Amino acid sequence: MTLTLYYHPFAAFCHKVLIALYENDTPFVPVEIDLGDPDHRARLAALWPPTLFPVLEDGANGKVLPESTIIIEYLSAHYPGPFAAIPADPEAALEARLWDRIFDSFVMLPMQTIVFNRLRPENLRQIVEFLLDQTRRRMRAQDVTVTVTPAAVDWIAERGFEPEFGARPMRRTIQREVDNRLSDLLLSGRVSPGGQVTVDARDGGLDVHTGPSPSPAETA
Numbered sequence: 478m479t480l481t482l483y484y485h486p487f488a489a490f491c492h493k494v495l496i497a498l499y500e501n502d503t504p505f506v507p508v509e510i511d512l513g514d515p516d517h518r519a520r521l522a523a524l525w526p527p528t529l530f531p532v533l534e535d536g537a538n539g540k541v542l543p544e545s546t547i548i549i550e551y552l553s554a555h556y557p558g559p560f561a562a563i564p565a566d567p568e569a570a571l572e573a574r575l576w577d578r579i580f581d582s583f584v585m586l587p588m589q590t591i592v593f594n595r596l597r598p599e600n601l602r603q604i605v606e607f608l609l610d611q612t613r614r615r616m617r618a619q620d621v622t623v624t625v626t627p628a629a630v631d632w633i634a635e636r637g638f639e640p641e642f643g644a645r646p647m648r649r650t651i652q653r654e655v656d657n658r659l660s661d662l663l664l665s666g667r668v669s670p671g672g673q674v675t676v677d678a679r680d681g682g683l684d685v686h687t688g689p690s691p692s693p694a695e696t697a
């Protein structure tokens with residue numbers, strides 16, 4: 478078995494590749510990636526830095542292939558079977574590729590935008606809380622308690638959402654605005670084991686300071 482597919486069962490772009498594999502009974506090892514798990518995420522990022530799935534790894538040829546369309550082209554060329562995702566006839570092949578592009582560009586991507594636009598503030602707050610839990614856990618491992626005020630959660634939810642990309646930029650916002658600043662506090666010795674850090678929204682920005690919050694806050 479040489480093919481490994483990094484995927485998620487609910488990810489539409491992965492379905493394209495799964496269809497190509499299943500139609501030809503091509504043997505492969507499925508590796509489900511949970512992007513909420515930092516280890517899974519790091520594993521996918523090491524293969525394909527944009528951290529999008531599907532990604533196919535072919536151990537036989539030492540190849541790592543991202544992008545559903547490219548994977549299907551690769552499977553057609555290297556692991557052909559009775560089902561020809563890319564027809565042999567060049568004109569028919571062009572038409573298959575055209576439909577693939579139409580589907581991706583005018584169905585799947587706009588659909589993602591529609592789904593993202595339906596995300597309500599409370600969903601976004603839940604996503605922020607979920608991502609902040611990872612930050613809190615990391616800091617707890619250093620014996621530092623992180624308190625994030627509700628105002629800070631709202632601030633992150635607002636800044637980390639882009640209609641085109643949904644909540645995808647949320648993690649980067651937390652990394653830039655919270656994680657990096659917490660790392661600075663640790664590295665500079667301004668917070669040490671047993672310490673406490675508060676993340677609050679103030680004057681249009683995030684305020685990350687040592688010590689407890691003066692306002693009612695949610696404590697990890």
Ligand SMILES: N[C@@H](CCC(=O)N[C@@H](CS)C(=O)NCC(=O)O)C(=O)O
Pocket residue numbers: 488489490491512528529530531543544545546645
């Ligand atoms: N153009 C890429 C799109 C891949 C893509 O957008 N994958 C989504 C799942 S369907 C993803 O990895 N999302 C994770 C994220 O947005 O962080 C392809 O065809 O493979």
